[in-house]
Amino acid sequence: xxGAIEAGGTKFVLGIGSNPGNLTxxxxxxxxxxxxxxxxxxxxxxxxxxxxxVGIGSFxxxxxxxxxxxxxxxxxxxxxxxxNCDLAGSIAKAxxxxxxxxTDVNAAxxxxxxxxxxxxxxxxLYITVGTGIGGGAIVNGLILHGLVHxxxxxxxxxxDRSSDxxxxxxxxxxxxxxxxxxxxxxxxxxxxxxxxLQENHEGWRLExxxxxxxxVTWVCILxxxxxxxxxxxxxxxxxxxxxxxxxxxxxNRYIKAHELNxxxxxxxxxxxxGNRSGVLGxxxxxxxxLGKTQQSTNPDKDI
Ligand code: ADP
Ligand code: ZN
Numbered sequence: 218x219x220g221a222i223e224a225g226g227t228k229f230v231l232g233i234g235s236n237p238g239n240l241t242x243x244x245x246x247x248x249x250x251x252x253x254x255x256x257x258x259x260x261x262x263x264x265x266x267x268x269x270x271v272g273i274g275s276f277x278x279x280x281x282x283x284x285x286x287x288x289x290x291x292x293x294x295x296x297x298x299x300x301n302c303d304l305a306g307s308i309a310k311a312x313x314x315x316x317x318x319x320t321d322v323n324a325a326x327x328x329x330x331x332x333x334x335x336x337x338x339x340x341x342l343y344i345t346v347g348t349g350i351g352g353g354a355i356v357n358g359l360i361l362h363g364l365v366h367x368x369x370x371x372x373x374x375x376x377d378r379s380s381d382x383x384x385x386x387x388x389x390x391x392x393x394x395x396x397x398x399x400x401x402x403x404x405x406x407x408x409x410x411x412x413x414l415q416e417n418h419e420g421w422r423l424e425x426x427x428x429x430x431x432x433v434t435w436v437c438i439l440x441x442x443x444x445x446x447x448x449x450x451x452x453x454x455x456x457x458x459x460x461x462x463x464x465x466x467x468x469n470r471y472i473k474a475h476e477l478n479x480x481x482x483x484x485x486x487x488x489x490x491g492n493r494s495g496v497l498g499x500x501x502x503x504x505x506x507l508g509k510t511q512q513s514t515n516p517d518k519d520i
Contacts, residue, residue: 219503220261220271220312223321223495224304226296229253230496231260233268235504237332237490237497250302258311271308272317272502274324274495279304281319281366289318317506321495323360325447325488326353327505328498333489334445342441343494344369346428347448350395354439361439370395374430381423398427400450411450424450425459432460432485433467442476447488454487461485 221232221240227247234240245256261268278294280287289305305318319327326335326343335341335355344352352369354361361367371393376385383406385396396402403411407420414420432444450456461481468477476484488494 218264218266218268219500219507220268220314221496221499221503222257222271222273222275222308223324223499224273224275225321225495226276226294229257231257232496232500233261233264233266234500236500237493240493240497240500242493242496247296249298250304250307254304254307254311258308261312268312268314270315270317270503270507271312272319272324272499272504272506273305273308274319274321274499274502275304277320279318279320279366281362289316315503315506317499317502317504319360319498319502320351320353320366322351323353323362323366324498324502325494326355326445326498327360327501328490328494328496329445329488330355330358331501331504332497333494334486335443336489338442340439340441341443341445342435342439343445343447343488344431344435345448346398346446346450347400350399350431350448352435354435354441356439369431369435370399372431372434374427374434394427394431398424398431400448403450411453416453416455421453421456421459425456425463428456429460429463429467432464436468436472436477443483444485445488445494446485447494451487457485457487 218233218235223230229245229247230242232240232242247253278292280290280292291299291302291304294300305316309316322345329335329343330341339358341355342352350370352367371390374394376392385392386402386405387393387396390396400411470478490497
């Protein structure tokens with residue numbers, strides 16, 4: 218059995234299990250690192266199951282560089298008290314088991330690749346459109362880290378200020394994709410939250426336009442076999458066809474693949490694991506931590 222932690226800025230989801238069928242979870246509020254981590258440790262210790270490894274998908278920024286003195290830390294978060302917090306190390310020390318650690322969105326991508334809408338694929342993308350915009354990529358069955366980890370929400374996209382004068386809300390870039398199209402950006406632009414914005418409001422066409430620009434960029438660079446769109450804003454189902462149509466228009470049949478043309482409905486999809494992508498991804502991280510090395514999500518492909 219494995220332990221799973223989806224560490225968010227407002228709540229931690231803790232889980233015990235070995236697959237989606239037997240995972241049991243609880244939620245605890247994110248308070249101070251000391252008490253939140255102690256509560257998580259107690260949950261795993263008090264379980265009747267023997268936990269062999271723990272996986273953590275965490276809010277960030279986090280240090281994922283192997284060998285770094287602050288590997289496994291939450292580093293420079295504005296969240297009170299959590300700056301420089303050794304999350305992975307504290308859990309590993311308290312429980313004495315291998316710990317797999319990654320960003321929340323990388324964990325969600327892995328969860329979807331392992332058991333959800335990306336199952337059986339070697340290359341897929343998970344994007345969350347919520348408080349922020351973030352993306353995790355599975356490439357050849359492995360989570361893409363690169364130098365640090367991708368920051369897909371902060372790409373610069375065309376922004377026509379004559380038709381959309383909204384300056385964007387990213388504190389670093391203003392009108393990067395996250396600055397223009399995250400949930401809080403929608404609220405700031407229209408004065409109405411994405412939950413409450415009417416389906417026929419012009420804001421949705423603009424939202425789909427910006428998200429499709431992001432998708433086209435990621436598709437051209439990473440060539441994923443499927444894109445999974447999660448997060449609060451994507452709870453509005455009417456957004457999917459708007460994005461698919463806009464994506465089609467932007468890519469203009471340039472890439473010759475069924476998935477990107479007639480098959481688009483099965484290419485840009487909702488998470489297969491609903492709201493459990495993150496915690497199940499943490500479970501998959503535990504599974505990989507026990508195996509010490511990353512395994513491919515494709516059982517036929519040995520990397
Ligand atoms: P987080 O990104 O903090 O993990 P969410 O993915 O729920 O959490 O994102 C929160 C954002 O998503 C908010 O800006 C909110 O307005 C928006 N949101 C949440 N639920 C919905 C919904 N059902 N429909 C549209 N927007 C939503
Ligand atoms: Zn930005």
